[in-house]
Amino acid sequence: MFEFGFEESKVIKTNAVEQFKQTRSGEKTRVSIISFKKYSDGILAEKQKEKGSALTDMEKAEFISKIDERIAKQLNKSVDDLSEVDRLNVKSPRFAFSYTHYNEAVGTIRCLSKYEGSTVVRPEICCNKFGDAGQTVGMVVMTYPLKEGLEVDMDLLSARKYVNFYIWKMSAQKFKKIEDAYREARGDDKFTIDLNVVLDGDPKFQKQQISAGSSAVWTRLPANSETRAWIMDQGLRMWKHVSSQLGFEMKADKIAEKLGLSSGGGHGGAANEALPKMISSYDDLIG
Ligand SMILES: [Zn+2]
Numbered sequence: 001m002f003e004f005g006f007e008e009s010k011v012i013k014t015n016a017v018e019q020f021k022q023t024r025s026g027e028k029t030r031v032s033i034i035s036f037k038k039y040s041d042g043i044l045a046e047k048q049k050e051k052g053s054a055l056t057d058m059e060k061a062e063f064i065s066k067i068d069e070r071i072a073k074q075l076n077k078s079v080d081d082l083s084e085v086d087r088l089n090v091k092s093p094r095f096a097f098s099y100t101h102y103n104e105a106v107g108t109i110r111c112l113s114k115y116e117g118s119t120v121v122r123p124e125i126c127c128n129k130f131g132d133a134g135q136t137v138g139m140v141v142m143t144y145p146l147k148e149g150l151e152v153d154m155d156l157l158s159a160r161k162y163v164n165f166y167i168w169k170m171s172a173q174k175f176k177k178i179e180d181a182y183r184e185a186r187g188d189d190k191f192t193i194d195l196n197v198v199l200d201g202d203p204k205f206q207k208q209q210i211s212a213g214s215s216a217v218w219t220r221l222p223a224n225s226e227t228r229a230w231i232m233d234q235g236l237r238m239w240k241h242v243s244s245q246l247g248f249e250m251k252a253d254k255i256a257e258k259l260g261l262s263s264g265g266g267h268g269g270a271a272n273e274a275l276p277k278m279i280s281s282y283d284d285l286i287g
Helices: 006-011 039-051 057-075 125-130 154-158 172-187 226-239 252-258 282-286
Strands: 028-033 036-038 088-093 096-103 107-110 114-116 119-122 134-143 164-171 193-199 208-215
Touching: 036 039, 039 057, 039 088, 088 226, 096 125, 125 252, 134 172, 134 226, 164 172, 164 226, 172 193, 172 208
Parallel strands: none
Antiparallel strands: 028 134, 028 193, 036 088, 096 107, 096 134, 114 119, 134 164, 193 208
16 A cells, blocks of 8 residues: 555546447447457367367477467467467457346346356355346457448558547347347458448447448558557457456345345355356357
């Protein structure tokens, strides 16, 4: 602890990350999902499938070093010079998922029940009191500087002006629209796309039309462009905050307390079981 006055208060950094929200009915935004899985994630999953059982640490290390060599060769770098960004696969967006409840007394909280797949095998106080949990999906997105309509202003983009980064969290129903947009684009051999998002009605409800735009404009920047690396780096940094946006991890006894129930219900200690499940592959989701 240290004491300070307002003149020093700028040393305190808020960790606040903004959520993507549209503010005017009919507002149009060009959005790009910029959280990505690593090349190795997809390849390791594939190799594990081929093998039919979990890979050993040694096998994983071997595959990863082969993948690194391949990436380094492609980028004309040495393996030692590879960055985290270099290892990302822009064709493979990454999402986080968790079961959540909303209730006025507690706000949005993480579901504490134990699941096998999507089936509750041991319901906790949250499901008992609030009913079935909802499904919340989170990701990192970027919004572009625009000219007219949804046309990107490339000069501003290259200058990194009016480029904004957000965490976008949504219900499973809304996520379905994103899946549909990507599925359509993939049918056209486009893997990294922009989304056209239009606010439909009162901003309070964030009801949105979501459709596939063209291939993501930022991916047309040259591979060695600083702006491109900057965008991917923002995606990595903000990914670390996605989990905390998917509902507060309130303990069972605290929920009971908020609901005015006695807290001796024997449901303690379950709070940490509801860490969000990271979806291992976009393709798994499309399934
Ligand atoms: Zn629950």
